[in-house]
Amino acid sequence: MSGESLWSIFLNASLVNNFVLAYFLGICPFLGVSGKLATATRMGAAVCFVMLVSSLCAYGIHRLLVAIEAPYLQLIAYIVVIASTVQLVEMFIRKMSPALFRALGIFLPLITTNCAILGLALFQTNKGYTLVQSLVYALGAGAGFTLALVLMAGIREKLELAAVPDAVQGTALTLMIAGILSLAFMGFAGLGA
Template sequence: MARESLWQILLTTILSGNFVLAMFLGMCPFLGVTHSVSVAFPLGLATTFVIVIASLSAYLLNWVLGLAHLEFLRLICYIVVIASAVQLVEMYVKKNYPPLFRALGIYLPLITTNCAVLGVALFQTARDYDFMQSITFAIGGGVGFTLALVLLASVRERVELADVPESVQGTVLVLMLAGVLSLAFMGFAGLGGGA
C-alpha cells in the first residue's frame, strides 16, 4: 500500500475512506456536535489540527522508537502526543474564543479520546507510509472528518425547519441521516484509480 500516490491517498481518505462515514470512527462528536454548522466546523478544524500533529509525531516517534528497538512503546507515545495537542487547542480556544469554547463543551477535550485521531497514527504506521504520504493521509482524514461534521450539521439545520413526523424526530432522524450520508460516501468507492 505504500505505493499509493498522494492524490489517491487524499481523495480516498476524504471520500470513500472517510473515517466517520466509512470506518465509523469519531462517531461521538459526529452525532453530538452537529446541531449547527457554526459549532461543527470549528470542532472539525480543531480535530484536523490534532490529527495532523498526531500524524507528524507518529511518523517521527515511529522512526525514533524503531532506532531504539522500543516499538512496544508506540501506542503510549501516540496517546501522550494526542493528549498534549488537545490541551494546546483547548487552551487556545478557551483564551481567544470563549463563546466557541462554551458551545463545544465537553467535545473539545474529548478529541483526546476520538478514535479517528488515534486511527490516523495507527493506520499510517500499519500502511508503512513515508513522510509525505503520512501528512497527506492526516490532512485528508481531517478534511474528511470536518466535511462529515459540516454535512450532517447542514442537513440537521434544514430538517429543523421541516415538518417531520414525531415518530422519527430526535436520535432516530439523526441516525437515519447519518446512514444516508454514509451510503452516499460509499458511492465514491473506486475513485482515484485504486482497485
C-alpha cells in the same frame, strides 16, 4: 502501499474511505456536535489542526519505537502523546491567538477522546507512509471529517423545521441520515485508484 501518489492518498482519506462514514471513527462528535452548522465548521477545523500535529508526532514516535525495538509501547505512547499534544496546542493557541481560542472553545480538549485521531495515527503506521504521505493523509482525513460533519449539520438544521414522530427523535434519526449519507459516499468507491 507507500508508492501511492499524494493526490490519491488525499482522495482516499477524504472521500472513498471517509473516516466518519466508512470507518466509523469520530462518531461521538459526529452525533453530538452536528446540530448547528457554525459549531460543526469550527469542530471540523479544530480536528483538522490536531490531526496534522498528531500525525507528525505519531510519525516521530513510530520511528523512535522501531529504533529502540519496543513495539508493545506503541498504543500507550500514542495516546499519551496525543493527550499532551492537545494540551500544548490549547496553550499555544490561547497565547498566540485568543480569537481562534474562543472560536474553538470547548472542542479542543474534547478532541483527545476522539477516536479519529488515534485511528489516524494507527492507520498511517500500518500503511507505512512516509512523513509527507502521512501529513497528506492527515489533511485528507480532516477534510473528510469536516465534510461529513458539515453535511450532517446542514441536514439537521433543515430537519428542525420538519414534523418528526416522537420515537424517531434524537440519535435514531441522526443515525439513519448518516446511513443515507454513507450510501451516497459509497458512490466514490474506485475514485483516484
